[in-house]
Amino acid sequence: MSESTGTATPDRPADLPAQSPPVDPAVTASLKEKPRAGGLSFWQGDGGEGAKRNLGLIGVLVVLVVIGAATRWDLYSNPDWVWGNTLTILKLASVVGVVTVGMTFVIIGGGIDLSVGAIVALAGVWATTLATQSYGAGGMIFTAIVVGTAVGVVNGVLISYGRLVAFIATLAMMVAARGLAAQISGKQTQVSNNSFINGIASTDVLGIPLLVYILAAVVAAGWVLLNRTTFGRRTVAVGGNPEAARLAGINVRRHTLLLYALSGLCCGIAAIMLTAQANSAQAAMANLYELDAIAAAIIGGTLLSGGRGTIVGSLLGVLIFSTITNLFAINGLSTEAQNMVKGGIIVGAVLIQQVQFRSVTQFFGRQKATTSG
Amino acid sequence: MTQPRDLSRRRMLFGSAAVGAGVLLAGCTSNESTPTAAQTKAADNSGGGNAAPGKKVTVGFSAPAADHGWIAAITNNAKAQAGAYSDVDFKTVEAGADAAAQRAALSTLVAQKPDVIVVLPHDGKELNAFGLEAMKAGIPVVNLDRAFPDALAYRLQISGDNYGMGVAAANYIVAQLKAKGVSAPIIGEIPGIDSLELTQQRSKGFADTLAAAGFKVANRRPAEFTADSGQQAATGLFQALPKIDAVWNHDDDQGIGVLAAVNQANRKEFFMVGGAGSKKAMEDIQADNTVLKATVTYSPSMASSAISLARLIAQGKGMSDLVELQVPKVIVLASETITKENASSYLKLGF
Numbered sequence: 001m002s003e004s005t006g007t008a009t010p011d012r013p014a015d016l017p018a019q020s021p022p023v024d025p026a027v028t029a030s031l032k033e034k035p036r037a038g039g040l041s042f043w044q045g046d047g048g049e050g051a052k053r054n055l056g057l058i059g060v061l062v063v064l065v066v067i068g069a070a071t072r073w074d075l076y077s078n079p080d081w082v083w084g085n086t087l088t089i090l091k092l093a094s095v096v097g098v099v100t101v102g103m104t105f106v107i108i109g110g111g112i113d114l115s116v117g118a119i120v121a122l123a124g125v126w127a128t129t130l131a132t133q134s135y136g137a138g139g140m141i142f143t144a145i146v147v148g149t150a151v152g153v154v155n156g157v158l159i160s161y162g163r164l165v166a167f168i169a170t171l172a173m174m175v176a177a178r179g180l181a182a183q184i185s186g187k188q189t190q191v192s193n194n195s196f197i198n199g200i201a202s203t204d205v206l207g208i209p210l211l212v213y214i215l216a217a218v219v220a221a222g223w224v225l226l227n228r229t230t231f232g233r234r235t236v237a238v239g240g241n242p243e244a245a246r247l248a249g250i251n252v253r254r255h256t257l258l259l260y261a262l263s264g265l266c267c268g269i270a271a272i273m274l275t276a277q278a279n280s281a282q283a284a285m286a287n288l289y290e291l292d293a294i295a296a297a298i299i300g301g302t303l304l305s306g307g308r309g310t311i312v313g314s315l316l317g318v319l320i321f322s323t324i325t326n327l328f329a330i331n332g333l334s335t336e337a338q339n340m341v342k343g344g345i346i347v348g349a350v351l352i353q354q355v356q357f358r359s360v361t362q363f364f365g366r367q368k369a370t371t372s373g
Numbered sequence: 374m375t376q377p378r379d380l381s382r383r384r385m386l387f388g389s390a391a392v393g394a395g396v397l398l399a400g401c402t403s404n405e406s407t408p409t410a411a412q413t414k415a416a417d418n419s420g421g422g423n424a425a426p427g428k429k430v431t432v433g434f435s436a437p438a439a440d441h442g443w444i445a446a447i448t449n450n451a452k453a454q455a456g457a458y459s460d461v462d463f464k465t466v467e468a469g470a471d472a473a474a475q476r477a478a479l480s481t482l483v484a485q486k487p488d489v490i491v492v493l494p495h496d497g498k499e500l501n502a503f504g505l506e507a508m509k510a511g512i513p514v515v516n517l518d519r520a521f522p523d524a525l526a527y528r529l530q531i532s533g534d535n536y537g538m539g540v541a542a543a544n545y546i547v548a549q550l551k552a553k554g555v556s557a558p559i560i561g562e563i564p565g566i567d568s569l570e571l572t573q574q575r576s577k578g579f580a581d582t583l584a585a586a587g588f589k590v591a592n593r594r595p596a597e598f599t600a601d602s603g604q605q606a607a608t609g610l611f612q613a614l615p616k617i618d619a620v621w622n623h624d625d626d627q628g629i630g631v632l633a634a635v636n637q638a639n640r641k642e643f644f645m646v647g648g649a650g651s652k653k654a655m656e657d658i659q660a661d662n663t664v665l666k667a668t669v670t671y672s673p674s675m676a677s678s679a680i681s682l683a684r685l686i687a688q689g690k691g692m693s694d695l696v697e698l699q700v701p702k703v704i705v706l707a708s709e710t711i712t713k714e715n716a717s718s719y720l721k722l723g724f
Contacts, residue, residue: 129402187441191629198633277637278601279632282600284597285600285601285602329613330613335567
């Protein structure tokens, strides 16, 4: 039945507000806005007012590095160590980073995906069964990506066509996918004997680890998809106001399905990376990655209710978390303290966002008042 | 929007690709390899008259369905050992996800009136009441590994020695470092889930023994008993300590990830001691081509022993090598150190 909305004429958005009063003007604006070919600065393109927030996150990163340098000057005084440590932080961030790109799309599109950690585990386990390993590296990569995407599609179908709440559908998938992974693996740790797969985590190209290139490629692709394509515009529209998006001729259901498939695809890629890092896969791996990814997206400025968010912000969120982990490791501090600090940073980031958002709306409210009055 | 014709062709393509992928993948879930040889006592059955079939007994069994190689090995061993006796009727119940679920499962087991119950509780404290109840009802309880605090709650307690594991690992490290003449060594530790009591006991045994030799742990990065968390913890450890002399990794399953991190960071200046005693760790130690030079056991073979002893209890027999006519009340397995020299004899106990 949603197919019928596909026939809506493109000029429909113009008379939208008259039909349905609660339409967010920003959504219709973003719909009318054609994807721009270029000419925008990097920051502006990535969601306009996100620029200031991203600068703030970079500030946080700098502060963390300064704290690290102050507490372990014996290590930081060695430039070789600093370079190696930076690459280590990036490698640490790579797997969660890839998952977070998919998560960012889902959240901007108004959903949530609690099953990402479980999908990574299922894809990793499926790709490392002895039967799959006999097909070689290509078979393993193919399997991980297809399994990840397929689970994402199941999520998407349940949510968009089965009308399940995203939280419930993906919660169910989180449990079920880990169960299936445990079933397939027989609860054993499956060692990867494929030197190509294992090499993904230990190979450097031009002095930079391959994992970092993969992260960069996924982030770049995600950025282009969100900011330079109709798919990205539609994602923002669907998340901002699904009803308005539907009236504007977007097939909201199909788009939602695609978002979860995209998240699943990212999980498939992440599964290969994590399997490469650990030289193995097991049903319990990627534990709580869903929370890491959601937290990174949120502190990166993605609105949990959808309609707003940036890929660069999410990446910075992931980098902040992996830098904190690194900071606590090099100082030999306990993980308990680390988790408390992480919790504090999530709360702090969201509080700051609320304040910013409020001041922005107040600013616009005042402007309107002055123009009308 | 896209043109309808275009769309249908694309759908065809996607559809056939999806079907093809599905067919291919379905074949990819098989995991058939050499079946894990369970650690049963069948080999040395000749030790006494106890192996001879006796009174037919029913042994109930319950262990958590946890997602870990060690627990999987516990359940497999128990099943295999029970199967080795013609006079044992083995009844197992799924313990579910937590202590409450296990309590419910155990009450259905009690209703079937087994002669003896072997239970590895989710949590010894939480299931203590069950032990008391079953003992009161006249069913002897064999408490496996995670201890019931109340001595009235079990007939036999058989467990590994977590503190002793730390002691064994530290003893090996101290001996090696002393032999090398290292005076102020840098020692790293990668424990498992830090909130568990067993992890704390292992770490305490390790720290106490090192302290006696005048050494200490320079950095401690906990993982979660999984390979990927082990890899991350080890990577953090290597960043913190540019030069390391020795590392104790509590768990061989997470050790797969730790060894991966060793390769990725290209660190070879230290030696490592593992924990638990997985088959892969023993093979690595035997091959002597990684930094892993030893592992200290916490063997799931205790489940096999628990079944054997449960059978003896139910039949009213004692351990044939001991003078006593009944099975003792508490058995704590010693943590053994496996090195290149003795790995071959332990390989059959690896899980």
